[in-house]
Amino acid sequence: GAVVSQHPSRVICKSGTSVKIECRSLDFQATTMFWYRQFPKQSLMLMATSNEGSKATYEQGVEKDKFLINHASLTLSTLTVTSAHPEDSSFYICSAPAGGLGDTQYFGPGTRLTVL
Amino acid sequence: GEDVEQSLFLSVREGDSSVINCTYTDSSSTYLYWYKQEPGAGLQLLTYIFSNMDMKQDQRLTVLLNKKDKHLSLRIADTQTGDSAIYFCAETLYNQGGKLIFGQGTELSVKP
Numbered sequence: 001g002a003v004v005s006q007h008p009s010r011v012i013c014k015s016g017t018s019v020k021i022e023c024r025s026l027d028f029q030a031t032t033m034f035w036y037r038q039f040p041k042q043s044l045m046l047m048a049t050s051n052e053g054s055k056a057t058y059e060q061g062v063e064k065d066k067f068l069i070n071h072a073s074l075t076l077s078t079l080t081v082t083s084a085h086p087e088d089s090s091f092y093i094c095s096a097p098a099g100g101l102g103d104t105q106y107f108g109p110g111t112r113l114t115v116l
Numbered sequence: 117g118e119d120v121e122q123s124l125f126l127s128v129r130e131g132d133s134s135v136i137n138c139t140y141t142d143s144s145s146t147y148l149y150w151y152k153q154e155p156g157a158g159l160q161l162l163t164y165i166f167s168n169m170d171m172k173q174d175q176r177l178t179v180l181l182n183k184k185d186k187h188l189s190l191r192i193a194d195t196q197t198g199d200s201a202i203y204f205c206a207e208t209l210y211n212q213g214g215k216l217i218f219g220q221g222t223e224l225s226v227k228p
Contacts, residue, residue, distance in 0.1 A: 004158075006158075032213065032214060034214075034215070034216070042220070042221075043204065043218045043219065043220045043221050044159075044204070044216075044218050046215060046216070049213065049215065093158050093159065095159075095216070097214045104147075104149070104161055105161070105214065105216060106161065107151070107159040107160075107161075108158050109157055109158040110156075110157065110158045112156070
């Protein structure tokens with residue numbers, strides 16, 4: 001199946017710093033990618049839809065100035081958590097539809113962000 | 117509105133069959149999916165079913181869809197300890213650009 005990678009897999013940072021997370025589709029192109037956030041023992045919450053060459057679409061309640069998304073190419077989307085605070089600590093997962101039957105989405109392995 | 121619900125826990129013995137259930141509310145679902153998540157990892161696509169199908173079987177996995185009742189189930193035959201994980205059902209809706217709506221996840225515990 002299609003492969004999606006994320007980098008870094010784990011990051012610990014101090015409060016007030018910014019953190020960039022990369023999501024790459026390794027063997028297919030993705031004009032759209034999705035960013036999710038997952039709290040422990042909870043489901044995935046869609047944060048935003050990343051669109052190649054245009055602005056991201058944010059879900060209700062997600063601060064676009066806090067979570068900057070850039071879809072620079074057909075294989076790369078980045079999520080930058082600006083001025084991170086402890087409440088931003090979470091598991092961030094991206095996904096990309098690989099097209100084809102079922103328009104199935106393939107997920108990255110996730111990035112564990114801990115803000116001290 | 118869009119809502120997908122699952123029971124939170126299921127415990128079975130190794131070798132038994134597991135059945136994980138899911139209900140959804142939106143009748144404009146196009147595809148329904150089952151994903152598996154192991155601790156600290158991303159989501160692994162297990163299988164999916166198109167909304168006009170009733171059943172799909174893939175090795176140990178059987179998906180049943182009752183569109184009238186908006187009920188989806190995943191049966192895992194001969195459950196193994198390696199099947200212990202959280203299982204999410206999800207749906208995509210017509211004309212929503214592939215956005216997935218997830219259930220809360222069912223934690224499957226397989227005891228030897």
